[in-house]
Amino acid sequence: MPTLACDEFDLELTLDSGQTFHWQSLGAGFVGTIGDRAVYLEQRGADLKVRGAETSPPARKTRPLAEVVARYFALDHPLAEICASLPDDPAIQTAAAFCRGLRIMRQPRWECLATFITSSMKQVAHIRQMSLALRQCFGRKLGINGAHVYAFPSAVNLARATEKELINCGLGYRAKNLLATARRVAGGEADVEGWAALGDEDLRARLCELPGVGPKVANCVMLFAYERLRAFPIDVWIERVLRQHYFPRRRRLTTAQLRDFAARHFGEHGGYAQQYLFHHARKTRPRRLSPRTR
């Protein structure tokens, strides 16, 4: 199987860090899609084994799969330098050590935006379920390693859906927002590709105009699909971590103050800092003790 060198990379950790919600474990690796391509991935140390779909209509000239994978997982990010640039405080240093090899991905823009619109007020298991349902109902079916996966549906395809169909995919009140946003993107009113040329503030403003997109979702999309490594999404987990470690006995603290602090303290790679704090907090969350073990 074709192999790609991947230093300072942990595939499983990266796929399990709340950036993407459709990869499934299969044998010793994972199957999923990158754009319209079905992919099987398996990591052995610094080797990343990569297999593309056995395409039935033989693919026309396309970019080499290794390039596509390397770009998707941002294997070009200088991880050692990024970690060295993070502030030297115990909270972030502990989290960064815990998350060695976790990279901030470069996901397809529409797929990332649509998925994070569905993510609001949902936990990872739900988001995975909705992603799968949307793919099965509206996406293209692809074969890989004897399994099958579904590409994420284009905005045009989702724009043709009815609200009821999206509700049947488990979206609840998010159906209306996703449908409205899909229609704006499909109609060219919202140019999610063209927006890549905008500065951070303008991009955030454009994203926040879309139905179902607030500051948190906008920051996730900026970070995971637009390479804006300063973007610092603040959800309840991160808010807890920030208050606990950086403002231990300050009671009155607005979200605006937290935002300003994060931007100043974590700087140009704030998104990496956020992802490390987030993943560490989730994976080391204090589990409630049952009465028996207490």
Next chain:
DNA sequence: CTCCAGGGATGAT
């Protein structure tokens, strides 16, 4: 500024 809808998996009892 505050309050609240909303809903299904998850874990505790």
Next chain:
DNA sequence: ATCATCCATGGA
């Protein structure tokens, strides 16, 4: 089987 918990956005 029942019950509490988790959660971002948007609108009142």
